[in-house]
Amino acid sequence: MTQISINVDGVNYSDDVEPRTLLVHYLREQVGKTGTVIGCDTSNCGSCTVHLDGQSVKSCSVFAVQADGHEVTTIEGLAVDGQLHPMQQAFHENHALQCGYCTPGMIMQSIDLLNENPSPSEEEVRDGLEGNLCRCTGYQNIVKAVLSQAEGARTPSEAQGAQS
Amino acid sequence: MIPAAFDYTAPESVSEALEALRSDAEEIKVLAGGQSLIPVLRLRLAAPTLLVDLGRISELHGITDEGDAIVIGAMTTHHDVATNPLVAEHAVLLTKAAETVADPQVRHRGTFGGALVHADPAGDMPAPALALGAEFVITGVDGERTVTAADFFQDLFTTAVGEDELLTKVRIPKHTSWSGHYEKFTRVAQQWSIVAVAAAVKADAGTISEAKVALTNMGSTPIRATAVEQALVGQPATAGAIKAAAAHADEGTNPLTDTNGDADYRRHLAKVLTRRAVVSAAGV
Numbered sequence: 001m002t003q004i005s006i007n008v009d010g011v012n013y014s015d016d017v018e019p020r021t022l023l024v025h026y027l028r029e030q031v032g033k034t035g036t037v038i039g040c041d042t043s044n045c046g047s048c049t050v051h052l053d054g055q056s057v058k059s060c061s062v063f064a065v066q067a068d069g070h071e072v073t074t075i076e077g078l079a080v081d082g083q084l085h086p087m088q089q090a091f092h093e094n095h096a097l098q099c100g101y102c103t104p105g106m107i108m109q110s111i112d113l114l115n116e117n118p119s120p121s122e123e124e125v126r127d128g129l130e131g132n133l134c135r136c137t138g139y140q141n142i143v144k145a146v147l148s149q150a151e152g153a154r155t156p157s158e159a160q161g162a163q164s
Numbered sequence: 165m166i167p168a169a170f171d172y173t174a175p176e177s178v179s180e181a182l183e184a185l186r187s188d189a190e191e192i193k194v195l196a197g198g199q200s201l202i203p204v205l206r207l208r209l210a211a212p213t214l215l216v217d218l219g220r221i222s223e224l225h226g227i228t229d230e231g232d233a234i235v236i237g238a239m240t241t242h243h244d245v246a247t248n249p250l251v252a253e254h255a256v257l258l259t260k261a262a263e264t265v266a267d268p269q270v271r272h273r274g275t276f277g278g279a280l281v282h283a284d285p286a287g288d289m290p291a292p293a294l295a296l297g298a299e300f301v302i303t304g305v306d307g308e309r310t311v312t313a314a315d316f317f318q319d320l321f322t323t324a325v326g327e328d329e330l331l332t333k334v335r336i337p338k339h340t341s342w343s344g345h346y347e348k349f350t351r352v353a354q355q356w357s358i359v360a361v362a363a364a365v366k367a368d369a370g371t372i373s374e375a376k377v378a379l380t381n382m383g384s385t386p387i388r389a390t391a392v393e394q395a396l397v398g399q400p401a402t403a404g405a406i407k408a409a410a411a412h413a414d415e416g417t418n419p420l421t422d423t424n425g426d427a428d429y430r431r432h433l434a435k436v437l438t439r440r441a442v443v444s445a446a447g448v
Binding site: 002018019020022025041042043044046049052055056057058060061062063065066068109112113116128130131132 | 268
């Protein structure tokens, strides 16, 4: 067992883990962050995407020991005081989910995408979500939701409306 | 799927890591970004008894300007290579290739050095490194040695790095006024290259004065398309001249046949993708 200290969604955790424990298993089974889901178990689907020190990673392809001393944000850490993150709200408003299984990863990757490129083209959004699969094939509305959050996409009145 | 149990060490310096590699553990694996290794461990295709994680060795991260070359630390991520201004200015072919590796999440973790030492014939970093004449700095207990790209890639998943050595940095000679393009053919998102072509060209007044072209997945190692390079030099940077030169792209290659395509199909792809890569690089 190896002792690790990780900040998850703003809270510090110290735990003993086996070195072979994947970050996604640690988050779900030891910290209880079951909002982060396991999809394909082969590093393809992106549904387990979280942010590690502010960058998106597939948590099935990182060992918990590698995250020792670092900060992790999961889908459960996005809402503040019950107020959805704007990207969560955009997915809701654009019907950007069908079964919902890919949604936690899609939202985490969409936020990362706009952090790196605040005003992407539609093609750049599709490329930026390359590592996330939606088996309902509901990509159209997912892309629409992300584009709705691009810089300059929202008029001031819409932005105000989303806050109220 | 959960990997078989292993011991784990995360040294903080290269010398500590080299010491760990000389321990008496039965099977030792070096963990860089883990984006190829962790899936392999999860499938239990490998079951090392000791994992040496290089993630905490700060001297292995970063990109520096060293006069006539840029030097990329082995643990620098694909994302950092793809977004680094020094790389964009002096080795734009690497920028273009790094942008195509897997997907954004993998590029945040996967490393330049890890991809090179993994030496997957379908991997995207070896061919651009070969094309640009990269020099590989390999460190062992006896010190550093430098290996050329031609000597570094030895076979399928096999490089010049010995079991008790580490690739620590890669020196890329500056190609400052060159342009470059990496043309990659895949059928679905985030797929490995079926074939890809790395091209860098230097053009003066509409004439190609120098050209470097290397192929991904046309053999067990990346292959320099020297016949194409020779056919390009001195030619006008026109679509017709480039197409004629690209017809040599499959010379000296030995592509495999698999479910993605047979060898003849890959030979065809090599020519088409070489034409596209050089046309894009030359801005035709």
